[in-house]
Amino acid sequence: MQFLTYFITLCLLGPLASVAVKPYYESPQMVYIKSSYMCEEKFLFSQPTLRNEATEGCSKIKRTYECKGFNRCFGLRSKPIVGSSRAKIYRGPHFTISSEENAYESSLYEWNMKKDFLKYAEIYEFLVIMGFDPTSDKCTFKGVVMRSAETELECIEKPPKPHPSYYSSSSPRSPRI
Helix, strand or coil, X not given: CHHHHHHHHHHHHHHHHHHHHHHHHCCCCCCCCCCEEEECCCEXXXXXXXXXXXXXXXXXXXXXXCCCCXXXXXXXXXXXXXXXXXXXXXXXXXXXXXXXXXXCCCEEEEEECCCCCCCCCCCCEEEEEEEEECCCCEEEEEEEXXXXXXXXXXXXXXXXXXXXXXXXXXXXXXXXX
């Protein structure tokens, strides 16, 4: 009888436990960012810094599972949990989600970047804005905003400078062969 109870419990709750625990143990996926961003010609955030911040912020978007009756408890997703140590839902004016993303219940999230390397951290918050697609559990980088108590400004993308070619096409000298 005890073995039968153990077996039934394992069969019924085993898949639930593996589904509920899986998102917390996966390594975070890197968020692709193609360039640096400049805020008010004073604050430059490099591509690697933004990638690290966005990846950390994306990993803080926690998903939970809900049970609607005993027989429908496996893998149904509810809204993401948001809180102080997690990414928050972005409600600012600068970024919106498309109607296509909205059909999949995508949301925009903000992640407050670390303040230890920012000189003016007491005046401004610098936020990485990310879109989250619940069907693929992936984040996409949308941009950076600088927020104070009164205003929120969108930071400008600074594309990488092209590498100078070894021989310029306008050079009067030709290369030696």
